[in-house]
Amino acid sequence: MTLAVVVATEPVEAAAAGGPASTAELHYGDTDQALLRRLLDQLASLNVHDAHVIARPETATALRHPDEAADPGHTVVESYDIAMDLREIARLAGAAREPVLILHGDLVMSNEQLARVVHDAKPGALALVAGRRPEGEPTRPVVRTKGGLVVSAGSRHHQVTDPDAEFRGVLRLAPKVAGELAAAAKNLADLVGTLPESEPVRTLGEARQEVSRFVDNEAVAIERALRERPAAGSADTALGGTPPRGDDAPALLLVGLVRSGVRVAARPVRDLVCDRVLTVGQVSAARAAVDAVDEDRVRLNDAVKGNDGFFTTYAVSTYSRYIARWAAGRKLTPNMVTSMSMAVAVVAAVWFSEGTRLGLVVGGVLLYFAFVLDCVDGQLARYTRQFSTLGAWLDATFDRAKEYVVYAGLAVGSTAAAVGTAAHGGDVWVLAVAALILQTVRHMIDFSFEAARVRAPAAPLPEVPLTDRDDSVLDPPPRPAGPARRSGGLGQLAMWLSARTERIGGLRWAKKIVILPIGERFALIAITAALFNAKVTFLSLLIWGSLATAYTLTGRVLRSVAR
Template sequence: MPDSLTREGTTTSVLLLATTPACRLLSGDGTLLDRLGDQLASLPVREVQVMSAAGNLAADLRGVAKIVRTATGAVAVLPADLVLHTEALAVLLEHPARGTAALISHDATAGPLRPPVRVEGGRIVAAGSSFHLVPEANATFRGVLQAGEADLASLADLAEELAELAEAGKLGPVTPVEAVDLLLVGLVRSGVSVRATGIGQLHADRVTGQISADAALARLAEVDEAQVRLDASVKEDDGFFATFFVSTWTRHLIRPCVRLKLTPNTVTGISAGLALLAAVWFSAGTQGGRLAGAVLLYLSFALDCLDGQLARYTRTFSPLGAWADGMSDRLKEYAVYVGLAFGSAAADIWYLAVAAMVLQVVRHAVDYTYAGAVADAGRVGAMWGRPARSLLETQDVRAAPGGVLRLAQRLERDTVARYLKKMIVLPIGERMALIAVTAAFWDARVTFLALLGWGGVAALYQLTGRIARSAR
């Protein structure tokens, strides 16, 4: 019978697997199990259940299935022999989506307690164990698995199926320490979408003895968790302009915004206000007005970056906030187009303005319809679209990407190529910079011609990429 601690007001439960001797190793005045309990007490989890060793892997997996079937809300499963930063737990357990996710490190050095995984597009597409192999692994699983409420039944069914296979000896030399690894393998191979939550510079390691536990605890002290949290609030994969000309200084405004109790939505509103003021200055049609508009537009974009950074730092992002941010971006950009057109005396300026606006609408439609199609396929995608279970296959039946997509992924590993790819698609940061620079130093006609030229190349690039991915 598992021990449990219940707290009201949250929607995530935690199941601690105290099924290995290592969970009783010493950590300060207590054990590793005690340490994990203290860490979880500081996080917004509703209930913590501790499942003691049942004696073998099959019984442990059946115990997990029994508990998961009675759960409501998301359930996180993690072994109690885990030594990790509290912030590493928080990035997964405090995510407001409460969806299915796993803690991973992009250090791809696999080991007995670091099973390999392959991550594509922020999702785990292949996961391994001592029995299951992963072609072209690019990360490692670090022991924490969360199942969203919609996937609890799948997790329970998989735990029972894995228990039967383990009991029959069909999974090779798997051991009780691999229970959570096998659950991840099962979810991924049954087609469940598992978000990859990276730990970045933080540490999360499972241990087997007191020496390795002491070494893992010592490594934790080498990292400043507060600084890592601040660094993680700045997007790693942002565009070139946002990364080098905005985030370098907006990151220093995050903590002051927290102290002032500014919400991300408030910052979004201020950003929209500055963009509207920029449009007013652009409409004046003077060199000074265009220069003032360019400065205001730059500041508006800086705050547009800051609202996301603040949301990630405080973990207060929401669907409403994301929608408001996206709508604000469109409103600001098109208002600036109108302001520039009003301030220009060129005879064809309105044609150019409308053409630039239509091009951006088409580009956004290409992106959002593709994203919507992918989401629909993952959600309802008719059962034929889901991969067949392959728990008895030693290697994942789905092949690693090839052709154009493999080349694209290799380019992602090169910093210069990665930023060139991002710049080609003319993301919002580059668009705002392009508008500000061309308007400040030339005129609105040059601005719209630049948007149409670069935007046309970006649209062709995006369309080619979407077709390649769809064909795959």
């Protein structure tokens, strides 16, 4: 369950006699098209039924159901000013035992974007951000990010030095940080009347623009097309072109959290839609922006891991995502697909044990499809958001079991093959056991290193008084004039080289291939078995695996020394 606090306090226009529908009707009307009601319906569809709407008295009546018992989906709270807004949020967050969601009532969001926020399983706080619009002054609260965190946040009373993104009005806090939200809200409620107005941006030179981290090219093209429509010739009809006129409690809360030292993750909106609709003219643009994005395609593409190996990326994930969607449509669970992958690997091992050329070819093909299903189970889990401890354990266990049962099948088939045929490799059990031991040692190196790593606690973020207008304490360090000098021995040099090579596509892929990850191992087994025999397969595994072990072990030692 999730507690949602919807801040619907933006001033609204009055409808002109005989004119178009007012912003009030579009936001808070009785029709299903009203923006706030659409947002509440979206929350209800995600099983968020505990929603509290904070509204000004002039709109609270329109939002309150005549018979509240008949409409338990949300509670309307009347508030007269920003201080009351913050105190109500503090009361709700202080009593919360579930995740807390803070968002504006005039937001238009893609269903997928809202679902990602609601279902986020991270234990801390997050804020939705998007790259700054390059033209003109910012119309949304600006933030500066670093390392995936919001390190400085702005409001009408607080500046941000060299911002690189905008806050899109959505906060989510796990239960363990709801107390910090309540404390920040109480503190702000006491101070809000005394805070001075401020310009939003302070520049220390050339601002660091990292918009590409937050904005998808397709979303940029969609927004540009909407802005360039003939009917959309002014900020009144352009999304993001109109600054809010009312109080902004979510932005103040983000400032309060960041300045009190809470680690707030910066979650990019990327190619989905999340923006406030503040005028009548922007309603159609917002709906067009939502309709222009294929949310299922976005969700499907994001189900594919971005850091897979070369073989997995180019020989499997190019189409396995569509198998995952097909499986989702037939109500298959990730654990079912994991079990299917194990079963196909066992059948491949049986074919390998035949000791014939046909058996080796068929076994190689089946092993490839066993690996495809191994990729599909994770993609299906991410696509359907079905995660479990059992699933993670099954996936890791069956990965080892599939590989070792194939080793056994190849060894049996090599002995059973007719002498003199290409499939005959002789007694390769010693090689099979050696390959199994080598792979076990590799897993031990990886798992023990991760378990033994001394993870230093995250450095506490500096606390900045809310009464300070600028964020001087949080100023980014000046950029070095030339290449930084590297020191600290061989370990530091190795880490620096590793980081630099990650930026070079060919070297990055070479590093992934040389460590012989599971995709490359299964491909090596399938190809060498189909073209040659089990002896060649095991020798290839031992030679490449030894090189991978030496490379990995050297890297682990150097990293340990560097730390």
